[in-house]
Amino acid sequence: MNAIQALPWVDIDAVLFDLDGTLVNSEPVWFEVAREVLLEVGVDLPHEAHSEIIGMGTEEAGAHLRERHGVTADLRAVWREVLRRLPGALAGVPAMPGAQAWVEATLTAGRQAAVVSNSPRLQVDLSLEHHAWADALHVRFGVDEVPRPKPAPDGYLHAARALGIAPERCLVVEDSATGLEAALASGAWVLKVGQAHPTLKAHAVLGALDAWRPTFRA
DSSP states (O other): OOOGGGSOGGGOOEEEEOOBTTTBOOHHHHHHHHHHHHHHTTOOOOTTHHHHHTTOOHHHHHHHHHHHHOOOSOHHHHHHHHHHHHHHHHTTOOBOTTHHHHHHHHHHTTOEEEEEOSSOHHHHHHHHTTOGGGTTOOEEEOGGGSSSOTTSSHHHHHHHHHHTOOGGGEEEEEOSHHHHHHHHHHTOEEEEESSOOSSSOOSEEESOGGGOOOOOOO
16 A cells, blocks of 8 residues: 555546545534434434444445344435435534645646535535535535446546546545445545555555645646
């Protein structure tokens, strides 16, 4: 595994950012809303389920909750209610440390940027609308805008295509195992934020975004 300084910064024309847990700290917010809705239909979802479903799309997360926790509620109805309540819950959701600096450094260097999420597009927009630094992130893909969710590479391939840049000239910044798998499958360079994954090998690992600021070279 290479150090982050060894990534081919001169060859990177775009940075594709995951959203939840990478740019904004929205993971705990939507999970607590989901727990609240599930509790109203008689399901007391344990807090440890959060770490189990981080990075999953709603269908994959639903299947996991049914198999692992025996949830029998109508999860489609649950997710609809979660989405209805999210606007209020996500108001003012904080950015992850270093997120603003990374986005600004990318754009200042003349590189392009996009957001690719396993959350629905509505949640993507709600999570970013309170952050002025995110206004320039015009290219965004939610899970409902691509054929297959992460761990399939569709979102990252769509973002690269929308930017007009080959995937191998993109850097993906991800925090979850599901997203890491998708990023690696896309053919892009991959930076894992947080702990290294034991089986999925990113090209570089950074403990947190604010631990290093990218320096692009012409």
